[in-house]
Structures are given as structure tokens and as C-alpha cells.
Amino acid sequence: MDCDKCGADAVTHLAYSGLHLCGDCFSQSVEKRVRRRVREDGLLDQSATPDDPDTWVVGLSGGKDSVVLTKVLHDTFESDPRVELVGLTIHEGIEGYRDESVDACVELAADLDLRHELVTYEEEFGVRMDDVAADDPEGMAPCAYCGVFRRDLLERYADDLGADKLLTGHNLDDEAQTALMNFLEGDPKQVAKHFDASLGGFDDEGRETQDTFVPRAKPLRDVPEKEVALYAHLNDLPAHITECPHASEAYRGEIQQLLLKLEENHPGTRHSIMAGYEQLAEAAADSLRGGADDLDECDRCGAPTDNDVCRKCYLVEAVGGDPEPASPE
Ligand code: SF4
Ligand SMILES: [Zn+2]
Ligand SMILES: [Zn+2]
Numbered sequence: 001m002d003c004d005k006c007g008a009d010a011v012t013h014l015a016y017s018g019l020h021l022c023g024d025c026f027s028q029s030v031e032k033r034v035r036r037r038v039r040e041d042g043l044l045d046q047s048a049t050p051d052d053p054d055t056w057v058v059g060l061s062g063g064k065d066s067v068v069l070t071k072v073l074h075d076t077f078e079s080d081p082r083v084e085l086v087g088l089t090i091h092e093g094i095e096g097y098r099d100e101s102v103d104a105c106v107e108l109a110a111d112l113d114l115r116h117e118l119v120t121y122e123e124e125f126g127v128r129m130d131d132v133a134a135d136d137p138e139g140m141a142p143c144a145y146c147g148v149f150r151r152d153l154l155e156r157y158a159d160d161l162g163a164d165k166l167l168t169g170h171n172l173d174d175e176a177q178t179a180l181m182n183f184l185e186g187d188p189k190q191v192a193k194h195f196d197a198s199l200g201g202f203d204d205e206g207r208e209t210q211d212t213f214v215p216r217a218k219p220l221r222d223v224p225e226k227e228v229a230l231y232a233h234l235n236d237l238p239a240h241i242t243e244c245p246h247a248s249e250a251y252r253g254e255i256q257q258l259l260l261k262l263e264e265n266h267p268g269t270r271h272s273i274m275a276g277y278e279q280l281a282e283a284a285a286d287s288l289r290g291g292a293d294d295l296d297e298c299d300r301c302g303a304p305t306d307n308d309v310c311r312k313c314y315l316v317e318a319v320g321g322d323p324e325p326a327s328p329e
């Protein structure tokens with residue numbers, strides 16, 4: 001098959017658009033979609049200047065998604081002094097798996113000459129995920145602890161690094177799965193939270209970001225997972241692909257299979273889910289917003305919470321760690 005754009009040999013067929021593309025045209029199409037999303041979300045603060053740039057901290061795990069996001073943003077803004085990119089890697093303490101993906105992050109940061117920070121659960125909380133998964137004092141899936149710890153460190157260190165935005169590498173499949181899970185769980189508040197946390201743009205009409213957190217964004221969310229993997233492969237990026245040995249989100253796995261089946265029979269399903277969901281989520285956020293002012297401060301770390309102690313501090317104590325945050329250097 002020939003590339004529909006330039007006639008060279010095609011390497012992929014995008015069923016939802018009908019296009020056959022060669023490697024170069026495919027890579028350009030991925031880059032174009034990320035740049036369009038950055039523009040449409042108003043990610044770059046128009047008041048940013050070379051002296052006071054917009055600082056974007058990218059959660060860089062070493063997996064294909066965050067590696068591709070970092071590379072595309074780096075190439076796009078390399079010569080634009082209004083944007084400062086920083087990579088932030090969290091080491092959860094997972095033998096083998098995370099050591100290898102940290103190597104991928106270090107390699108990428110060196111290749112791109114990118115500022116890169118590494119933070120570990122062990123230094124921050126005195127725990128390693130391998131031990132947490134083995135002890136499991138709360139009888140939960142490992143990811144239920146890990147997600148809370150990682151989010152805390154990403155937010156805290158992004159803030160410390162002077163981030164204006166915290167970017168993560170969620171792709172179209174991740175977002176469509178979350179959208180479907182939120183629907184199936186039947187909780188409009190969760191949908192509203194999803195919108196304000198990371199969907200919508202930064203213009204006046206967009207979401208309402210809370211002053212307490214660095215606003216998050218997901219510029220890769222228009223690109224399907226398979227295409228992110230193909231981009232990483234074609235561009236020879238140092239991405240780490242093995243799955244975490246503690247991966248345990250069984251429900252998400254079921255939804256993933258369901259969506260892939262739907263996509264196969266009805267190409268474009270993920271795109272249409274997200275197009276409709278984002279509008280509904282914005283409406284839900286508009287009508288359900290509020291309550292942030294009523295939050296108390298956590299007795300241990302001072303983070304905003306509904307309870308005396310926030311979820312992160314509760315869980316760190318439950319697994320025998322120390323929730324008192326080490327001050328970021
Ligand atoms: S799969 Fe779960 S346990 Fe493994 S790194 Fe991700 S959140 Fe943590
Ligand atoms: Zn081509
Ligand atoms: Zn706390």
C-alpha cells in the first residue's frame with residue numbers, strides 16, 4: 001500500500017480516518033495532533049516571556065507515552081524561549097521494572113539536554129512499592145497505594161520546580177477508558193473532577209483550576225495508544241515497554257478490551273466518546289463545582305483534605321512509612 005500523502009510505502013493504516021501513511025507522514029501527523037491540542041487548550045500562557053517563561057513539568061515515567069510527549073514538546077518548543085520544559089521522574093521502588101524505565105528517562109533527558117529530576121518513594125516516604133504490595137495492610141490493589149503516592153509527589157515537586165503546568169502522557173485510549181469507567185460507575189462528581197483536573201483548556205471559558213494545585217494537562221490525549229507506540233518505535237526513542245509486575249487495575253483492563261473490540265468494529269469510537277464526554281464533563285463541572293473552600297488542612301502535611309489526615313498521609317502511615325515530607329532540595 002502507498003502512503004495517501006506522498007506515495008511512499010505505507011507503514012500503517014489508521015482505520016478511523018481511512019488513511020494509509022508512510023513513517024514520515026505518520027510521525028508528522030502525530031506531531032500535528034499534539035501541537036493542535038497545545039494550541040486549542042491554550043497551554044502556552046500568552047503573557048510568558050523569555051525572562052519569565054511558562055514552565056511545564058512533564059511526568060516522565062520512561063514508558064512510551066511520556067517519552068513521546070516529552071520528545072514532541074521538546075522539538076516543538078526547542079527554539080521558543082517562552083517555554084521551559086523539565087522532566088520529573090518518580091521511582092516507586094519496583095525492582096527491575098522501574099530501574100530500567102529510569103534509565104530510559106536519563107537517556108532521553110541527556111539526548112534532549114533536558115533538565116531532569118528524580119524522586120523516590122524510598123527517600124520521600126521511607127517505603128518501596130515492592131514491600132507495600134507484599135504487606136498490603138489495607139487489603140487493596142497495589143495501584144491504589146501507588147497512584148496516591150505518585151500523584152502527591154508529582155504535584156509537590158512540580159510546585160517546587162516552579163511549574164505553571166504539570167503535563168502527563170495520557171493517550172486517547174487512557175482517556176476514553178477513564179471516561180467510560182466514570183460513566184459506568186455512575187458518579188457525575190467524578191466526571192466533573194476529571195474535567196477540572198485535566199481536560200478542557202486554560203482560556204477564560206475553560207475549566208476552573210484551583211490555586212492549591214499546579215494545573216494538569218494531557219497534550220497526547222488525541223493520539224491512540226498504538227500510534228504512540230509506533231511513533232516511539234519509528235523515531236527510535238528510548239522507551240521502556242515492560243509492564244509493571246504489580247499492575248492490577250482489573251476493571252480498567254476489561255474496559256480496555258471492550259473499547260478495542262468496539263474500535264475494531266466501529267472505527268472512531270474512542271474519538272467520539274471523548275468528543276461527547278468532554279462537553280458533558282464541562283457541563284457537569286459547571287454545575288457541581290464548589291466545596292474547595294470548605295477543605296481543612298491535613299494535620300501531618302498541610303495538604304487540603306476533607307478529613308484530619310489526608311489520604312496520602314493515612315496510607316503512608318498504614319504501610320509503615322513517614323508522611324512528613326522531606327523538603328525538596
Ligand atoms: S502499575 Fe500500579 S503499582 Fe505499578 S507503577 Fe503503576 S500504579 Fe504503581
Ligand atoms: Zn508519506
Ligand atoms: Zn497529609
